[in-house]
Amino acid sequence: MSELAIKNLHVMIEDKEILKGLDLTIKQGEAHAIMGPNGTGKSTLAYTLMGHPNYTVTEGEIWFKGQDVLQLEPDQRSRLGMFLAFQYPVAIPGVTVANFLRSALNARRRAANPTDKGIPIPEFRKMLKEKMELLKMDSNFAGRYLNDGFSGGEKKRAEILQMATLQPEIAILDETDSGLDIDALRVVSEGVNALNGPDLGVLVITHYQRLLNYIKPQFVHIMLGGRIVESGGAELALHLEEHGYDWVREKYENGEPQSH
Ligand SMILES: Nc1ncnc2c1ncn2[C@@H]1O[C@H](COP(=O)(O)OP(=O)(O)O)[C@@H](O)[C@H]1O
Numbered sequence: 001m002s003e004l005a006i007k008n009l010h011v012m013i014e015d016k017e018i019l020k021g022l023d024l025t026i027k028q029g030e031a032h033a034i035m036g037p038n039g040t041g042k043s044t045l046a047y048t049l050m051g052h053p054n055y056t057v058t059e060g061e062i063w064f065k066g067q068d069v070l071q072l073e074p075d076q077r078s079r080l081g082m083f084l085a086f087q088y089p090v091a092i093p094g095v096t097v098a099n100f101l102r103s104a105l106n107a108r109r110r111a112a113n114p115t116d117k118g119i120p121i122p123e124f125r126k127m128l129k130e131k132m133e134l135l136k137m138d139s140n141f142a143g144r145y146l147n148d149g150f151s152g153g154e155k156k157r158a159e160i161l162q163m164a165t166l167q168p169e170i171a172i173l174d175e176t177d178s179g180l181d182i183d184a185l186r187v188v189s190e191g192v193n194a195l196n197g198p199d200l201g202v203l204v205i206t207h208y209q210r211l212l213n214y215i216k217p218q219f220v221h222i223m224l225g226g227r228i229v230e231s232g233g234a235e236l237a238l239h240l241e242e243h244g245y246d247w248v249r250e251k252y253e254n255g256e257p258q259s260h
């Protein structure tokens with residue numbers, strides 16, 4: 001059973017400490033959501049998990065399948081079974097979605113076995129067709145040029161299809177950035193629901209409370225000031241939807257004893 005364990009994580013960007021002792025454990029097969037107001041460090045966590053060079057870990061640990069993730073390059077993390085939705089370049093002119101996915105999959109296979117000749121094309125086509133049916137995607141989508149004039153929803157669709165193709169054990173999806181229209185939200189939610197199962201653990205990061213009308217995470221965490229301050233089940237998200245974040249701020253920003 002794979003497990004992603006984040007312990008007492010402190011991260012700085014430039015001279016500013018953004019993550020201030022974050023703890024989180026996600027097991028393969030579990031669906032978690034992190035919610036929190038803007039500026040609390042949610043994307044910082046996603047970028048740090050990805051290994052983005054601008055984010056400096058000053059304290060704490062990240063473990064996945066018994067490996068010290070902080071010692072691994074982004075591609076090694078991916079090979080190990082971690083998927084981060086935005087780890088690949090945004091636009092590749094002249095490359096179709098299908099070709100991009102096949103290259104990504106072959107790179108992954110070659111990393112595991114240097115003599116691998118790549119997935120045979122008929123086998124790849126069959127697999128892609130199955131995944132696209134599972135995700136209820138139009139078969140024309142695979143022939144489109146990657147991110148060429150894609151809407152927010154289509155970019156998300158490409159990411160989710162990539163996730164389905166690479167079959168990671170843990171997927172981290174940061175949903176706060178631009179282009180989050182209702183279509184994109186629906187694509188991500190349906191994709192996560194279709195793919196989440198005993199083999200795939202998911203962490204969805206969002207400031208968008210309505211995401212949870214679509215995805216039903218078993219675990220919901222509230223992040224504030226660079227730490228996870230509250231954890232619970234789906235009822236926590238419903239509570240946030242009704243009451244917003246003020247009660248969280250009052251509880252954790254006004255000098256009351258903190259849980260960490
Ligand atoms: N590249 C950067 N350089 C300097 N500060 C940054 C950078 N990216 C984010 N920050 C700051 O880090 C804090 C957390 O940002 P972020 O992780 O994007 O929060 P969230 O995703 O929760 O909205 C914010 O105060 C933001 O201004």
Ligand SMILES: [Mg+2]
Pocket residue numbers: 042043044176177
């Ligand atoms: Mg963000």
